[in-house]
Amino acid sequence: MHNIDIDLIEMTLDVMKYAINRITHTDPVLGKPKKEEELKKIVGDTVTPKGVGGEYAFKLFRDELVKNTVPIDHPRNLAFVPAAPTRAAIMFDLVTSASSIHGAYWMEGAGAIFCENEAMRWLVSLTEMPEGAFGVFTSGGTAANLSALVTARETWRDKSPEHIGQRGLIITSIGAHSSIKSMAKVIDVDVVLVETEDVLFKAALEQKIASLSTKDRDRLFAVIGTGGTTNAGIIDDLSGIADVCEKEDLWFHIDAAYGGGALAADSVRHLFKGIERADSVTIDPHKWLFSPYDCGAVIYKQPDLAKKAHTQEGSYLEIFKDEGARGFNPSDYQIQLTRRVRGLPLWFSLAMHGTDRYKQAVERGIELAQIAGKLITEHPNLELVRAPSLSCVLYRRKGWDPEDYKEWTYKNHSAGFALVTPTKWRNGEAYETVSRFCFINPDTTEEDIKAILKTME
Numbered sequence: 001m002h003n004i005d006i007d008l009i010e011m012t013l014d015v016m017k018y019a020i021n022r023i024t025h026t027d028p029v030l031g032k033p034k035k036e037e038e039l040k041k042i043v044g045d046t047v048t049p050k051g052v053g054g055e056y057a058f059k060l061f062r063d064e065l066v067k068n069t070v071p072i073d074h075p076r077n078l079a080f081v082p083a084a085p086t087r088a089a090i091m092f093d094l095v096t097s098a099s100s101i102h103g104a105y106w107m108e109g110a111g112a113i114f115c116e117n118e119a120m121r122w123l124v125s126l127t128e129m130p131e132g133a134f135g136v137f138t139s140g141g142t143a144a145n146l147s148a149l150v151t152a153r154e155t156w157r158d159k160s161p162e163h164i165g166q167r168g169l170i171i172t173s174i175g176a177h178s179s180i181k182s183m184a185k186v187i188d189v190d191v192v193l194v195e196t197e198d199v200l201f202k203a204a205l206e207q208k209i210a211s212l213s214t215k216d217r218d219r220l221f222a223v224i225g226t227g228g229t230t231n232a233g234i235i236d237d238l239s240g241i242a243d244v245c246e247k248e249d250l251w252f253h254i255d256a257a258y259g260g261g262a263l264a265a266d267s268v269r270h271l272f273k274g275i276e277r278a279d280s281v282t283i284d285p286h287k288w289l290f291s292p293y294d295c296g297a298v299i300y301k302q303p304d305l306a307k308k309a310h311t312q313e314g315s316y317l318e319i320f321k322d323e324g325a326r327g328f329n330p331s332d333y334q335i336q337l338t339r340r341v342r343g344l345p346l347w348f349s350l351a352m353h354g355t356d357r358y359k360q361a362v363e364r365g366i367e368l369a370q371i372a373g374k375l376i377t378e379h380p381n382l383e384l385v386r387a388p389s390l391s392c393v394l395y396r397r398k399g400w401d402p403e404d405y406k407e408w409t410y411k412n413h414s415a416g417f418a419l420v421t422p423t424k425w426r427n428g429e430a431y432e433t434v435s436r437f438c439f440i441n442p443d444t445t446e447e448d449i450k451a452i453l454k455t456m457e
C-alpha cells in the first residue's frame with residue numbers, strides 16, 4: 001500500500017485537473033439523462049475481474065457519463081431546491097475525503113469535529129435558541145427529521161410508563177415536506193394533517209388538537225412546523241405553534257431544511273420568530289448554505305435528550321466513552337454511526353469568506369425571487385399564483401394545461417438551456433399545475449430569468 005506507482009500519480013493529476021476545471025468553470029453544461037440501455041451501449045462493461053483501467057474509466061465518466069447529470073449549481077437550474085456550493089466548500093470536500101477522517105467519535109476525529117462544531121455554533125446562533133442548545137451534521141434533512149422525531153418519541157415514552165407500547169401520533173400540515181410523513185412511517189407513528197398548504201396558524205392547530213378523540217390526544221407527542229415550505233417558501237406561525245406546544249406539553253420540531261439558510265438574512269429574519277422556542281430544528285446546509293452534498297443538520301434545545309435516544313451501546317464502542325477519549329461524539333446525537341465529517345466543507349468556507357458573505361448570498365436569492373415576481377406581474381401572459389416567499393416563486397402561464405408545462409420543461413431541458421419544473425398548488429379543494437422557481441445560486445442573473453420567461457410566450 002505504501003508504494004505509489006507513476007501511473008497512479010498521473011491518474012491523480014488527471015482527476016485533480018478535472019476537479020479544478022469543474023470548480024473554476026462558471027458556465028457548466030446542463031446535462032440530461034439518456035436511457036440506461038443507451039448508456040450501457042456507450043459504456044459497456046466496466047466492473048470486470050481485471051478492471052478496465054483508471055484512464056479509460058475516467059474518460060468514460062468525463063466524456064460520457066457526467067453529461068448525463070445536471071450540475072445543480074447551474075444558474076438556470078431553478079428546479080426543486082437547487083444548490084450552489086462555494087468553491088471553497090467544494091475544495092474542502094476533496095480535502096475531507098483525502099484526509100480519511102472518521103467523524104463518529106472525538107477519539108478519532110477530534111480536530112475535524114472541532115471544526116464542525118465551530119460551524120454548528122454559528123448555525124445555532126442563527127436560531128437564537130437558548131444556552132445549551134447544540135446540534136450535529138447529518139446526511140440531510142430527512143435524516144435530521146428522523147433523528148429529531150426519534151428523540152421526541154423517546155422523550156415522550158420516558159415521561160410515563162403508559163406510553164410504552166402506545167403508538168405515537170404527530171400533527172403537521174399538508175405543507176410539510178414528504179420526508180416528515182415518510183419518517184413517521186419509519187418510526188411507526190401516525191400523522192394528522194392540518195388541511196392547509198399555506199401558513200399553519202395557531203388557531204388551526206388548536207382546533208385540530210381539540211378535534212382529537214381522548215385516546216388520540218393521549219398519544220399525541222409532537223407538532224412539526226415548517227420554516228420555509230419546499231413548494232412555496234411559506235413559514236408557519238412558529239410563535240403561535242410554540243404557545244400551543246408549551247401549553248399542551250408537546251415536542252415542537254421545526255423543519256427548516258430549505259428555509260433555514262434565510263435565518264442569516266436580515267430582511268426576512270423576523271418571519272422566523274418563535275424558532276428560538278423549538279425543541280429541535282432541521283437545517284440543510286446543502287440547500288441554502290452553499291455546502292456540497294450531502295450536509296444536513298439537526299439542532300436540539302436539550303442535546304442530552306438526543307444523546308439518551310441515540311447513543312449506541314456495544315462492547316467494541318466502550319473505549320469511545322472512556323475518560324481518556326472524552327469529547328463530543330457526533331454519533332450520539334443522530335441515527336448514523338460511521339460518518340463523513342460532512343460539516344467540514346461548510347466550516348472551511350465560513351472561515352474563508354466570513355458569515356457576512358453568507359448573508360449577502362442568501363439575500364440575493366430572496367432578491368432574485370422579488371425580481372422574478374415583478375417580471376411575471378408585468379408580463380401579459382403570466383400571473384403570480386401567490387407573492388414570492390423566501391426564494392420561491394409560483395406562477396402560471398395563462399391558458400396552459402398540465403401537459404403544456406411538462407412539454408415546456410422537457411423542451412428547455414433537452415436544449416441544455418434551463419431546468420424549471422412544474423408543481424401543484426392547492427387552492428381550496430383543487431390542485432392546479434403551475435410553474436415554480438427556487439433561487440439559491442447568487443450567480444443567477446435577471447437576464448437568466450428574462451430568458452426563461454421568454455420561452456413561455
Ligand SMILES: *Cc1c(COP(=O)(O)O)cnc(C)c1O
Pocket residue numbers: 081139140141142143177179226228229230255256257258259284296
Ligand atoms: C429538502 C427538504 C427535506 C429533505 O431533506 P433532504 O436533505 O433531501 O433529505 C426536508 N424538509 C424540507 C422542508 C425540505 O425542503
